[in-house]
Amino acid sequence: MNRLAGKVAVVTGGSSGLGLAIVRRMAEEGAAVAILDLDAQGEAVAEAIRSTGGKALFAQLDVTDEDRVRAAMQATATQLGGIDVLVNNAGIEGENTPTDKLTLSEWNRVMAVNVTAVFLCTKHAVPYLRQSGGGSIINISSIYGIVGGGDIPPYHAAKGAVRTMSKNDALLYAPERIRVNSIHPGFVFTPLVDRYVQDNGLTHDAAKTHLDALHPLGGTGTPDDIAWGAVYLASDESRWVTGAELVIDGGYTAR
Numbered sequence: 001m002n003r004l005a006g007k008v009a010v011v012t013g014g015s016s017g018l019g020l021a022i023v024r025r026m027a028e029e030g031a032a033v034a035i036l037d038l039d040a041q042g043e044a045v046a047e048a049i050r051s052t053g054g055k056a057l058f059a060q061l062d063v064t065d066e067d068r069v070r071a072a073m074q075a076t077a078t079q080l081g082g083i084d085v086l087v088n089n090a091g092i093e094g095e096n097t098p099t100d101k102l103t104l105s106e107w108n109r110v111m112a113v114n115v116t117a118v119f120l121c122t123k124h125a126v127p128y129l130r131q132s133g134g135g136s137i138i139n140i141s142s143i144y145g146i147v148g149g150g151d152i153p154p155y156h157a158a159k160g161a162v163r164t165m166s167k168n169d170a171l172l173y174a175p176e177r178i179r180v181n182s183i184h185p186g187f188v189f190t191p192l193v194d195r196y197v198q199d200n201g202l203t204h205d206a207a208k209t210h211l212d213a214l215h216p217l218g219g220t221g222t223p224d225d226i227a228w229g230a231v232y233l234a235s236d237e238s239r240w241v242t243g244a245e246l247v248i249d250g251g252y253t254a255r
Helices: 017-028 042-051 066-080 104-131 153-176 191-199 204-212 223-234
Strands: 008-012 032-037 056-060 085-088 135-140 178-185 245-248
Touching (some): 008 017, 017 032, 017 085, 017 223, 032 042, 032 066, 042 056, 056 066, 104 153, 135 153, 178 223, 191 204
Parallel strands (some): 008 032, 085 135, 178 245
8 A cells, every 4th residue: 555655656647547547546555646637637536636635736738738748747846745756648549540541730649649748748757756866757658559450550650659768768767767667558448449449430349349359368458457557667666677568468469
């Protein structure tokens, strides 16, 4: 219950889906949590944590806006006492359109949220991690950052970029005891995956039957499956882990 006691964690996209699970589990493990999200539901999440004695704040934030990212990191450090952990979770799936038919504006939209925002949040969190004497940056990539799926080209490109960015930043910041790792989830039914299913004209049940069969352990994952991986990477248990890919996919990529 105290694996993250004394730590301050920033989670982007923390109002729903994987981000919400990460926020809840980190708070349960003793972290003070800053929820950064466009979705105003994040305030209710923060209030729920505070109502049980935890520390949390919510900032409504477009993670592609550098000035607002800078201000949110500063506010977090001021109100919660620093920053020890950054979880770059905010992301969008983008249109499922073949590369030769994809518009530049759609490509840029996905890259802005899924890649540029990781850069911006990392850029403006690092000074506070440095002040804390080190810390952990956790970038949520995807199995689609490792293998192809024959669909959503900008999403694959973006998640692959996040994978390599994580390794490069791990090398850059290792001398300062700032660890950087990526998590690669398999299919988990979050709002993002639900939209992907709907856009492809599938029912939830039909999609789940299909996707369950692709994961050797059986079934799709749950948000908590990913959240506990993030807790581990945020904790001192992973003090010697950096530049790693934590694949949580029920065996999807083991083939």
